[in-house]
Amino acid sequence: MEAAFSMKDNLPLVQTVGLKRYFYAKPGFLARVLTGQKERTTKAVDGIDLLIREGETLGLVGESGCGKSTLGRVIVGLYPPTAGQVFYEGRPEPGGQMIFQNPYASLNPRHTVRQILGFCLEKRGVPLEDRESESVRLLERVGLTALHLDQYPRQFSGGQRQRIGVARALAMQPRFIVADEPVSALDVSVQAQILNLLEGLQEEMGVSFLLISHDLAVVHHMSHRVAVMYLGKIVETGSTESLFENPAHPYTRALLSAIPRLGKTKSARIRLQGAVPSAVDPPPGCRFQTRCPQRKDICGEIEPPPVAVKGDPGHVVWCHLRA
C-alpha cells in the first residue's frame, strides 16, 4: 500500500526509549518467615523502544500476559514507568487517550453520556456553554445522536458503548489513541462497524493508533506496521506486508502459522512445545528459548541483538539465527 511508504516521511509522534514497567509482589509475612519466599518481580514491560508516526497505526500482538496492555498504559500515562522514557509530540512525557476492551467496565454506570463527555470537555477547558454542542458533535462523529445524551451506559448495546468509549477518547482531541482489544468483546458485524469508525478517524483527523489485538486478521487489516511482543520485549517489528509475508522470528512464524484463514487449506502449523515461561524471573538470554524449535547454545546465554531483515528497511528481528 502506498500509504505505508509515505508514512516514512511523517513526523514521529510517540517514542519510547528503554521503557520498563515492573510489578512487585510482596509475599505475606508468614510466607516470608515460613517458606523464605522473596519479593517477586513481574517484568511486564522490559526495555522497549518504539516509534509511532503521525497518522500511523502500529499493531501490537503477542500472547496473553506478555505485557501489551501494560505497555499501552505506560505510554498514555496510566502507569508510571519503572525506567525509561516516553516522548509525546517531542516532549518527555506520556500522552494520548485509551480505548478499552470492555466498554461496559470502563464507563461509569451512574453517569449519563452527557456527564461522561462533560468531564473530559471540562478537563480540556471547553467552557460550560459550549459543552453540549461539542458533545453532540462528538456523538455524531461516532454514529450516535443528541438523543443519546441523557442515557446511561446500561441502556446501550455493546457496540454503542464502544462508540461512547471512542467519543470519550476523542473529547480530549488526542493525536494518538491506544486501542486495547477494541473489538474483541463485540459481535463480528459490530466489529466491522467499529473498525471502519477507527479507520475513518485516521483518514479525516490523522489520528495515530497503537492497536492491541489478538486477532491477527484485524491487525493485518488496520496496521501500517506491526510489532510482535514476547514476555515484555519486542522480538520483531516491520511493515505489515513484510512481517506477514516474511516473518523472521521463530515466535512470529509460529503465531502466523496458527491463524485460521477463511477458505485456505490448513498449512503446516508450527507447534510450540515447552512451557510458557512467566514474566516473573524470565530466563537469561533469549526469552523464547524454552519453546523455540531452533534454539542454539548461545540463546541460553546472550540476549539476541537486533538484526535487519532484507527487503524492508524498517523490518528488524531480535534472534541469534539471523545475527
Place this chain on the structure above:
Amino acid sequence: MARSRKEEVLLIQGLEVSYQTDRGPVRAVRGVDLSVREGEILGLVGESGCGKSATLLSVMGLLPFPGKVVAGSIRVCGADVLALSKKELRSLRGSTVAMVFQDPMSTLNPAHKIGAQMKEALTVHGLPCTQDILVRLLQEVGIPSPEAVLGYYPHQLSGGMQQRVMIAIALSCRPKLILADEPTTALDVTIEAQILDLLRQINRERGTAIVLVTHNLAVASQFCHRIAVMYAGQIVEEGTVDEVLANPLHPYTQGLIGCIPRFKKGVPLTPIPGQVADLSENLHGCAFYPRCPKREPACLKTPQDLLDTGDRLVRCHKYGYLDYAETAAARDWGNE
C-alpha cells in the same frame, strides 16, 4: 443432500425454545432441524442472540429457567431427550453426550482442586475414578505433569489449560457427541489452535461427532465438515463448509463474510446494517428483511422456508432458486 449411511447421533426436528420474560415470550429458537452423524463436525455460526446456545442447551436438557422447549423433538443416539426423566438425562450426559462451554472458569469451582472436581464429575456419572484414570484423562488432553495438576486450584492454570481440563472431564464418559459452545473464544490464537487440534484428534480417532458453536467463520472453515448459519432462531443456510463459505447464497451469510478482514489490504469491511432481530417481537415474513440489501416487498409476504437447492439449504426465496409455492408443491409430491 447426499447423505452417507452413518449412524445419526443427533437429530433435532422442529425445535422451538421460548424464554418466558416480563416482556412476554422471547422466541430464542423458532423451528430448527439439524442432524449430525457419527464422525461429523457441524459448525453453528451466527451473531450473538440468534439462538445457538439455546439450541445446544436444549439437547443437554440444561436450558435455564425461564427457558422451555415448547415444540419439536430431540433424539440423541435414538433416545428421545425431551421424554427423559431428570435422572435419565443425567445418565445420558454422563455416557453419550458432553458439553464444553466458553468460559472454563465459570464451570470449574474456584475453591476445589482439579483432582477433586474431576472425581466428582466422574462419580456423578457412575464412572470409576482412580488416580490412574484421572492422570490418564489429563494426559490424553495434553496436560504436562498431570499428577501435579490434579493438586492445583483452577486459578493456577492458564485459560488454555483450564479448557483442557474441561475437555478431559467431557471425554471421561467417552461420549459419542460433544457440544462445544465457543470453546476457544476466550483464548489466544496459538492456544485456540491447540484446543481445536485436540478436538479434531478426538473426532478422528474415536469418531466422536462434534457440534461447534463459533462466531469465527475462519475457525469454522478450518475445523468443520458442515456449517449451519443461524439467524433469529432459525437456520438460514446449511451445507458443506467449502460450499457455504466459497459461495454463500443467503444474504445473511454473505453479510457475515463481508464483516471479517481477509488478509487482503485495501478490501473494505462491509458491516451488516442494523441490529439482530428482537425475538420478543412477532416476526413476519423473512426475519432478515430489515437488514437485507437484497430485500423486496415479496420477502415479507410469507415466512421463508428452508429450501433445498441440491447441495445446500437456504431460507430465502430469491437465492433458494425455487419460489415458495414451487417447493411446497415439490415437497407434496415427495410425500406421495
